[in-house]
Amino acid sequence: MYCSAECRQAAWEQYHRLLCLGSSHQDPDHPLNKLQDAWRSMHYPPETSSIMIMAKMVASIKQAQDKERWQRLFSHFCSRSANEEEEIVHKLLGEKFQGQLSLLRNLFSTALYEDRLSQWFTPEGFRSLFALVGTNGQGIGTSSLSQWVHACDALELPGQQREQLDAFIDQLYKDIDKETGDFLNCEGSGLFLLQSSCNHSCVPNAEASFPDNNFLLHLNALSDIGPGEEICISYLDVCQRERSRHSRHKILRENYLFVCSCQKCMSQVQEADMTSEEEEEEEEEGEAEGDDMEDEMTDV
Ligand SMILES: [Zn+2]
Ligand SMILES: [Zn+2]
Known part of the structure; x- marks a missing residue:
């Protein structure tokens, strides 16, 4: 499609x-x-x-x-x-x-x-x-439908047409929901040469997004970045970043082959090798289903 x-x-x-x-x-x-x-x-x-x-x-x-x-x-x-x-x-x-x-x-x-x-x-x-x-590989998520709906919302229409359009959109969402459940986004992944040369930090100062709803990647600063300062993104998602240093390092080591020494990791260097609660829960769930979630090939 x-x-x-x-x-x-x-x-x-x-x-x-x-x-x-x-x-x-x-x-x-x-x-x-x-x-x-x-x-x-x-x-x-x-x-x-x-x-x-x-x-x-x-x-x-x-x-x-x-x-x-x-x-x-x-x-x-x-x-x-x-x-x-x-x-x-x-x-x-x-x-x-x-x-x-x-x-x-x-x-x-x-x-x-x-x-x-x-x-x-x-x-x-x-x-x-x-x-x-x-x-x-960089995951790309876009939603052409919600972009179209936003554009419709922004239209200035006479009262009756507005009602008709809104009713049409409501019905459209209901019909789609019946057919597909609530999954309306397009998901894929791509290779981006410049972005992939950014190193990782557990406290990144930049993040990738796809505001144009296509494959054009934007790299946005999350905080002020001074001249000469390295631009770092995070290879971990938001939830993974909240995990313990030990858990973060496990993911980074197995998937990206390095030991993180970012500011956050250095400041937690004294912490005992704890697996974060969330990860333990996941591991338990995984075992209960007889399915080792951690070792699934999700990151390749
Ligand atoms: Zn074809
Ligand atoms: Zn780190």
């Missing part, structure tokens, strides 16, 4: 020509459907975007006239799956995910293999492609 004809055309020209399922949309045996089904089974919807970002990377290069340019572009993103100096390895290298990764790699190769990119299809290369998307 695209937000405009221009969007659809741009996608077609960049990668969609190769990824278009056309009449095979519902065909469970189509290699791309098999890949997405496998991914969905190890990952809860609607966050199905990571595997498709990888597919789009391959397709963008295959489709491009200037393939070198795209390859150079992607090579700027950090894709290491281990940090030797700190002796940290990405959680993807754990035994737990080896079976899933090799299944995905087989399906990915069947659907998209390209000689020029053979390095991405080896076990090691596929892992680093995963690490690239996992460490650099």
